[in-house]
Amino acid sequence: xxxxxxxxxxxxxxxxxxxxxxxxxxxxxxxxxxxxxxxxxxxxxxxxxxxxxxxxxxxxxxxxxxxxxxxxxxxxxxxxxxxxxxxxxxxxxxxxxxxxxxxxxxxxxxxxxxxxxxxxxxxxxxxxxxxxxxxxxxxxxxxxxxxxxxxxxxxxxxxxxxxxxxxxxxxxxxxxxxxxxxxxxxxxxxxxxxxxxxxxxxxxxxxxxxxxxxxxxxxxxxxxxxxxxxxxxxxxxxxxxxxxxxxxxxxxxxxxxxxxxxxxxxxxxxxxxxxxxxxxxxxxxxxxxxxxxxxxxxxxxxxxxxxxxxxxxxxxxxxxxxxxxxxxxxxxxxxxxxxxxxxxxxxxxxxxxxxxxxxxxxxxxxxxxxxxxxxxxxxxxxxxxxxxxx
Ligand SMILES: Cc1cc2nc3c(=O)[nH]c(=O)nc-3n(C[C@H](O)[C@H](O)[C@H](O)COP(=O)(O)OP(=O)(O)OC[C@H]3O[C@@H](n4cnc5c(N)ncnc54)[C@H](O)[C@@H]3O)c2cc1C
Numbered sequence: 001x002x003x004x005x006x007x008x009x010x011x012x013x014x015x016x017x018x019x020x021x022x023x024x025x026x027x028x029x030x031x032x033x034x035x036x037x038x039x040x041x042x043x044x045x046x047x048x049x050x051x052x053x054x055x056x057x058x059x060x061x062x063x064x065x066x067x068x069x070x071x072x073x074x075x076x077x078x079x080x081x082x083x084x085x086x087x088x089x090x091x092x093x094x095x096x097x098x099x100x101x102x103x104x105x106x107x108x109x110x111x112x113x114x115x116x117x118x119x120x121x122x123x124x125x126x127x128x129x130x131x132x133x134x135x136x137x138x139x140x141x142x143x144x145x146x147x148x149x150x151x152x153x154x155x156x157x158x159x160x161x162x163x164x165x166x167x168x169x170x171x172x173x174x175x176x177x178x179x180x181x182x183x184x185x186x187x188x189x190x191x192x193x194x195x196x197x198x199x200x201x202x203x204x205x206x207x208x209x210x211x212x213x214x215x216x217x218x219x220x221x222x223x224x225x226x227x228x229x230x231x232x233x234x235x236x237x238x239x240x241x242x243x244x245x246x247x248x249x250x251x252x253x254x255x256x257x258x259x260x261x262x263x264x265x266x267x268x269x270x271x272x273x274x275x276x277x278x279x280x281x282x283x284x285x286x287x288x289x290x291x292x293x294x295x296x297x298x299x300x301x302x303x304x305x306x307x308x309x310x311x312x313x314x315x316x317x318x319x320x321x322x323x324x325x326x327x328x329x330x331x332x333x334x335x336x337x338x339x340x341x342x343x344x345x346x347x348x349x350x351x352x353x354x355x356x357x358x359x360x361x362x363x364x365x366x367x368x369x370x371x372x373x374x375x376x377x378x379x380x381x382x383x384x385x386x387x388x389x390x
Pocket of ligand 1: 010011012013014015016036037038039045046047048049050114115116117147148149150251252253254255273274275276280285286287288289291
């Protein structure tokens with residue numbers, strides 16, 4: 001193992017491995033790389049889903065791909081044909097195995113198990129480098145990509161922004177009788193009591209008897225475990241109609257939902273990536289494809305500029321849209337269902353996806369905003385501004 005690397009990855013989860021893997025597919029594949037993470041990921045800790053219209057790097061790994069999705073709310077139920085998009089699911093375990101195998105096959109890539117304590121720009125003659133302290137050893141890198149992140153450390157930092165979470169408990173279940181429609185995931189199923197917060201069930205059907213059923217909230221406060229479990233049990237029995245089933249796997253976690261701008265450049269030689277680098281979409285919690293697009297942009301910047309910092313920034317209006325939605329979810333959680341229903345009911349799906357992907361033009365974005373009940377949004381917008389003035 002060397003002391004110096006071209007690229008050091010502090011954190012080898014989704015973002016660290018995606019970027020290292022993306023580099024391994026380019027002319028950077030011969031560079032010395034070090035990937036540091038305290039955890040050897042030999043288990044399935046995530047199921048990553050994403051919609052996409054164009055090919056993306058891990059499509060071939062998809063465990064399931066769907067061409068339809070369902071949206072079910074009070075008074076509105078629709079199945080959407082996704083074309084030209086497809087909805088894919090990549091299992092964490094498949095992703096870790098695939099990227100790790102590809103990277104360990106390269107002689108210039110090292111993995112280190114350890115907890116990075118510090119990432120700083122080097123001082124003195126080593127100024128063109130960053131230092132990484134781990135396991136009481138110091139490594140230097142030309143560039144350090146920092147994705148260290150722990151959900152347990154997520155907390156409000158200022159009164160200026162919203163700090164909600166997407167929190168969920170998911171069970172992969174196998175039922176005695178066929179209860180799933182394998183062709184159609186339920187992206188939102190609101191047939192669960194709302195009790196003042198946005199609550200829905202997310203269903204990924206693997207076949208007629210097996211699927212992931214996830215009880216999800218977009219809100220500020222977490223629930224006691226028993227409450228997620230009771231809601232899941234009720235949905236499986238009363239809505240899916242499954243009397244007998246086995247739980248095969250469990251997914252319980254939280255995703256930050258905040259418009260707080262992430263620090264991207266954390267030093268002369270340090271770039272934050274992944275959740276730490278603000279790649280989670282504040283109003284939906286989706287990040288997987290955004291992380292892949294970020295990896296491609298970092299590589300383009302390295303190639304064109306010799307540094308990784310020339311990254312595209314979405315128009316500022318998207319942060320305002322996110323903040324408005326978060327404000328509604330935080331202070332009027334019962335309106336979450338209404339807002340999402342209006343977005344799905346009153347817009348073609350591709351317009352909605354472009355909006356969520358931060359791609360649409362102003363006119364298209366405004367058409368989408370005009371399709372939702374205006375008063376809660378105006379009230380949230382006013383609240384946002386008065387909050388910031390205080
Ligand atoms: C259960 C779950 C399901 C999700 N599902 C979806 C989905 O379907 N679609 C979607 O688009 N997004 C989804 N997300 C959101 C997002 O895609 C993931 O959170 C994604 O894993 C973020 O990548 P990351 O690299 O930032 O974080 P992680 O993948 O969590 O990686 C962070 C890494 O940092 C390591 N680390 C922490 N501290 C240190 C340290 N001191 N030193 C070194 N390493 C350290 C951790 O061990 C970890 O491996 C999901 C998130 C969760 C939690």
